[in-house]
Amino acid sequence: MTIHAILTDIEGTTSSISFVKEVLFPYARDALPGFVRLHGKEPEVRRWLDAVATEIAASACQDEVIVETLQGWIDQDRKHTALKALQGMIWDIGYRNGDYTAHLYPEVAGVLRGWHAAGLPLYVYSSGSVPAQKLFFGFSDAGDLNGLFSGNFDTEIGGKREAASYTCIAGAIGIAPGDILFLSDVVEELDAAREAGLRTVLLDRISDYPTPRIGEATHGHARVEDFRQIAP
Numbered sequence: 001m002t003i004h005a006i007l008t009d010i011e012g013t014t015s016s017i018s019f020v021k022e023v024l025f026p027y028a029r030d031a032l033p034g035f036v037r038l039h040g041k042e043p044e045v046r047r048w049l050d051a052v053a054t055e056i057a058a059s060a061c062q063d064e065v066i067v068e069t070l071q072g073w074i075d076q077d078r079k080h081t082a083l084k085a086l087q088g089m090i091w092d093i094g095y096r097n098g099d100y101t102a103h104l105y106p107e108v109a110g111v112l113r114g115w116h117a118a119g120l121p122l123y124v125y126s127s128g129s130v131p132a133q134k135l136f137f138g139f140s141d142a143g144d145l146n147g148l149f150s151g152n153f154d155t156e157i158g159g160k161r162e163a164a165s166y167t168c169i170a171g172a173i174g175i176a177p178g179d180i181l182f183l184s185d186v187v188e189e190l191d192a193a194r195e196a197g198l199r200t201v202l203l204d205r206i207s208d209y210p211t212p213r214i215g216e217a218t219h220g221h222a223r224v225e226d227f228r229q230i231a232p
Contacts, residue, residue, distance in 0.1 A: 003232035004179040012185030019103035088132030109142035111227040166196035
Protein backbone atom coordinates (compact mmCIF):
# COMPACT_ATOMS: atom_id res chain seq x y z
CA MET A 1 0.00 0.00 0.00
CA THR A 2 1.35 3.42 -0.94
CA ILE A 3 1.88 5.97 1.84
CA HIS A 4 0.29 9.37 1.13
CA ALA A 5 1.47 11.24 4.26
CA ILE A 6 3.94 10.92 7.12
CA LEU A 7 3.11 11.94 10.68
CA THR A 8 6.11 12.20 13.00
CA ASP A 9 6.77 12.58 16.70
CA ILE A 10 9.73 14.76 17.79
CA GLU A 11 11.39 13.70 21.06
CA GLY A 12 13.20 10.39 20.58
CA THR A 13 12.20 10.34 16.91
CA THR A 14 13.70 13.34 15.11
CA SER A 15 15.60 14.60 18.15
CA SER A 16 17.33 13.09 21.15
CA ILE A 17 15.44 12.65 24.39
CA SER A 18 18.43 14.15 26.20
CA PHE A 19 18.07 17.52 24.42
CA VAL A 20 14.53 17.94 25.68
CA LYS A 21 15.24 16.68 29.19
CA GLU A 22 18.68 18.23 29.70
CA VAL A 23 18.28 21.54 27.84
CA LEU A 24 14.67 22.54 27.25
CA PHE A 25 13.08 21.32 30.49
CA PRO A 26 15.69 22.90 32.83
CA TYR A 27 15.58 26.15 30.85
CA ALA A 28 11.80 26.40 31.25
CA ARG A 29 11.91 25.37 34.91
CA ASP A 30 14.48 28.02 35.79
CA ALA A 31 12.75 30.73 33.75
CA LEU A 32 9.18 30.12 34.97
CA PRO A 33 9.14 32.40 38.06
CA GLY A 34 10.52 35.41 36.21
CA PHE A 35 8.40 34.74 33.13
CA VAL A 36 5.19 34.66 35.19
CA ARG A 37 6.14 37.82 37.07
CA LEU A 38 6.74 39.67 33.79
CA HIS A 39 3.98 38.22 31.64
CA GLY A 40 1.40 36.78 34.05
CA LYS A 41 -1.19 39.46 33.29
CA GLU A 42 -1.05 38.98 29.54
CA PRO A 43 -4.28 37.29 28.36
CA GLU A 44 -2.67 34.29 26.64
CA VAL A 45 -0.41 33.58 29.62
CA ARG A 46 -3.19 34.20 32.14
CA ARG A 47 -5.41 31.74 30.29
CA TRP A 48 -3.04 28.88 30.96
CA LEU A 49 -2.15 29.94 34.51
CA ASP A 50 -5.84 30.04 35.37
CA ALA A 51 -6.30 26.58 33.86
CA VAL A 52 -3.64 25.25 36.22
CA ALA A 53 -5.17 27.13 39.17
CA THR A 54 -8.56 25.58 38.44
CA GLU A 55 -7.09 22.09 38.26
CA ILE A 56 -5.26 22.38 41.59
CA ALA A 57 -8.14 24.25 43.24
CA ALA A 58 -5.92 27.23 44.08
CA SER A 59 -6.77 30.91 43.89
CA ALA A 60 -5.83 32.38 40.52
CA CYS A 61 -3.89 35.12 42.30
CA GLN A 62 -1.50 32.64 43.91
CA ASP A 63 0.97 32.61 41.07
CA GLU A 64 3.75 31.31 43.30
CA VAL A 65 1.71 28.15 43.93
CA ILE A 66 0.96 27.79 40.24
CA VAL A 67 4.65 28.17 39.35
CA GLU A 68 5.64 25.55 41.94
CA THR A 69 2.99 23.21 40.50
CA LEU A 70 4.27 23.74 36.96
CA GLN A 71 7.85 23.12 38.05
CA GLY A 72 6.73 19.89 39.68
CA TRP A 73 4.99 18.86 36.47
CA ILE A 74 8.21 19.54 34.55
CA ASP A 75 10.10 17.28 36.97
CA GLN A 76 7.46 14.58 36.38
CA ASP A 77 7.49 15.13 32.58
CA ARG A 78 3.74 15.54 32.76
CA LYS A 79 2.02 15.88 29.38
CA HIS A 80 -0.31 18.71 30.37
CA THR A 81 -1.55 21.10 27.70
CA ALA A 82 -1.23 24.21 29.90
CA LEU A 83 2.34 23.32 30.85
CA LYS A 84 3.28 22.67 27.24
CA ALA A 85 1.80 25.99 26.15
CA LEU A 86 3.71 27.95 28.80
CA GLN A 87 6.93 26.06 28.12
CA GLY A 88 6.56 26.94 24.47
CA MET A 89 6.36 30.65 25.28
CA ILE A 90 9.50 30.43 27.42
CA TRP A 91 11.38 28.39 24.82
CA ASP A 92 10.49 31.05 22.25
CA ILE A 93 12.59 33.49 24.26
CA GLY A 94 15.49 31.05 24.49
CA TYR A 95 15.51 30.25 20.78
CA ARG A 96 15.30 33.88 19.74
CA ASN A 97 18.03 34.87 22.20
CA GLY A 98 20.29 32.21 20.69
CA ASP A 99 20.58 30.36 23.99
CA TYR A 100 20.36 27.03 22.09
CA THR A 101 19.28 25.46 18.82
CA ALA A 102 17.08 22.38 18.56
CA HIS A 103 18.93 19.10 18.21
CA LEU A 104 18.20 16.89 15.21
CA TYR A 105 19.71 13.51 14.49
CA PRO A 106 22.21 13.92 11.62
CA GLU A 107 20.16 12.22 8.90
CA VAL A 108 16.76 13.69 9.76
CA ALA A 109 16.86 17.01 7.87
CA GLY A 110 18.10 15.42 4.65
CA VAL A 111 15.50 12.66 4.73
CA LEU A 112 12.67 15.09 5.51
CA ARG A 113 13.77 17.32 2.63
CA GLY A 114 13.85 14.30 0.33
CA TRP A 115 10.34 13.22 1.27
CA HIS A 116 9.07 16.77 0.84
CA ALA A 117 10.74 17.11 -2.56
CA ALA A 118 9.09 13.86 -3.62
CA GLY A 119 5.69 15.41 -2.88
CA LEU A 120 4.99 13.48 0.33
CA PRO A 121 3.05 15.65 2.82
CA LEU A 122 4.68 15.77 6.27
CA TYR A 123 2.94 16.44 9.58
CA VAL A 124 4.06 16.69 13.21
CA TYR A 125 2.22 15.27 16.25
CA SER A 126 3.93 15.96 19.55
CA SER A 127 2.97 16.47 23.18
CA GLY A 128 4.73 19.84 22.90
CA SER A 129 2.43 22.67 21.83
CA VAL A 130 2.15 23.58 18.16
CA PRO A 131 4.01 26.88 18.74
CA ALA A 132 6.79 24.94 20.50
CA GLN A 133 6.98 22.52 17.57
CA LYS A 134 7.36 25.39 15.12
CA LEU A 135 10.08 26.93 17.26
CA PHE A 136 11.86 23.58 17.39
CA PHE A 137 11.94 23.12 13.64
CA GLY A 138 12.38 26.83 12.99
CA PHE A 139 15.53 27.04 15.11
CA SER A 140 16.97 23.57 14.50
CA ASP A 141 20.62 22.60 14.08
CA ALA A 142 19.81 22.30 10.35
CA GLY A 143 18.12 25.68 10.07
CA ASP A 144 14.45 26.49 9.53
CA LEU A 145 12.58 23.35 8.45
CA ASN A 146 9.03 24.53 9.05
CA GLY A 147 8.42 24.90 5.32
CA LEU A 148 8.67 21.13 4.96
CA PHE A 149 5.55 20.49 7.04
CA SER A 150 1.94 20.72 5.93
CA GLY A 151 0.54 20.83 9.48
CA ASN A 152 1.13 20.37 13.19
CA PHE A 153 -0.88 18.70 15.96
CA ASP A 154 -0.52 18.68 19.74
CA THR A 155 -2.48 17.27 22.69
CA GLU A 156 -5.34 19.72 22.15
CA ILE A 157 -6.51 17.20 19.55
CA GLY A 158 -6.18 14.40 22.12
CA GLY A 159 -3.66 12.26 23.99
CA LYS A 160 -0.97 10.49 22.03
CA ARG A 161 -1.88 7.11 23.49
CA GLU A 162 -5.54 7.41 22.45
CA ALA A 163 -6.67 5.94 19.13
CA ALA A 164 -9.30 8.66 18.72
CA SER A 165 -6.55 11.28 18.42
CA TYR A 166 -5.15 9.62 15.31
CA THR A 167 -8.61 9.25 13.82
CA CYS A 168 -9.12 13.00 14.31
CA ILE A 169 -5.75 13.78 12.72
CA ALA A 170 -6.54 11.64 9.69
CA GLY A 171 -9.84 13.46 9.33
CA ALA A 172 -8.17 16.86 9.70
CA ILE A 173 -5.65 16.21 6.94
CA GLY A 174 -8.18 14.45 4.73
CA ILE A 175 -6.21 11.25 4.17
CA ALA A 176 -7.40 7.73 4.97
CA PRO A 177 -5.73 6.35 8.14
CA GLY A 178 -4.28 3.40 6.24
CA ASP A 179 -2.42 5.78 3.92
CA ILE A 180 -0.65 7.59 6.80
CA LEU A 181 2.65 6.42 8.30
CA PHE A 182 3.25 7.41 11.94
CA LEU A 183 6.80 7.55 13.32
CA SER A 184 7.50 7.43 17.06
CA ASP A 185 9.86 5.99 19.64
CA VAL A 186 6.98 5.14 22.03
CA VAL A 187 5.36 1.76 21.48
CA GLU A 188 2.14 2.76 23.25
CA GLU A 189 1.68 5.69 20.87
CA LEU A 190 2.23 3.41 17.90
CA ASP A 191 -0.31 0.95 19.34
CA ALA A 192 -2.92 3.71 19.48
CA ALA A 193 -2.12 4.85 15.94
CA ARG A 194 -2.36 1.32 14.59
CA GLU A 195 -5.68 0.83 16.39
CA ALA A 196 -6.91 3.85 14.43
CA GLY A 197 -5.72 2.22 11.21
CA LEU A 198 -2.43 4.06 10.62
CA ARG A 199 0.74 2.30 9.55
CA THR A 200 3.57 2.59 12.05
CA VAL A 201 7.36 2.55 12.45
CA LEU A 202 9.20 2.36 15.76
CA LEU A 203 12.34 4.52 15.99
CA ASP A 204 14.78 2.64 18.20
CA ARG A 205 17.91 4.77 18.42
CA ILE A 206 20.72 3.33 20.50
CA SER A 207 21.53 6.74 22.02
CA ASP A 208 18.02 6.88 23.49
CA TYR A 209 17.38 3.17 23.98
CA PRO A 210 20.66 1.31 24.65
CA THR A 211 18.84 -2.02 24.80
CA PRO A 212 17.22 -2.63 21.40
CA ARG A 213 13.50 -3.31 21.43
CA ILE A 214 12.98 -6.35 19.29
CA GLY A 215 10.44 -9.11 18.90
CA GLU A 216 7.47 -8.89 21.26
CA ALA A 217 8.79 -5.62 22.73
CA THR A 218 7.90 -3.84 19.47
CA HIS A 219 4.28 -5.12 19.54
CA GLY A 220 4.79 -6.00 15.88
CA HIS A 221 5.57 -2.50 14.64
CA ALA A 222 8.22 -2.10 11.96
CA ARG A 223 11.47 -1.12 13.70
CA VAL A 224 14.32 1.06 12.39
CA GLU A 225 17.37 2.72 13.90
CA ASP A 226 17.19 5.93 11.86
CA PHE A 227 15.17 7.74 9.19
CA ARG A 228 17.30 6.42 6.32
CA GLN A 229 15.82 2.95 6.88
CA ILE A 230 12.24 4.16 6.38
CA ALA A 231 10.80 3.45 2.94
CA PRO A 232 7.35 5.06 2.65
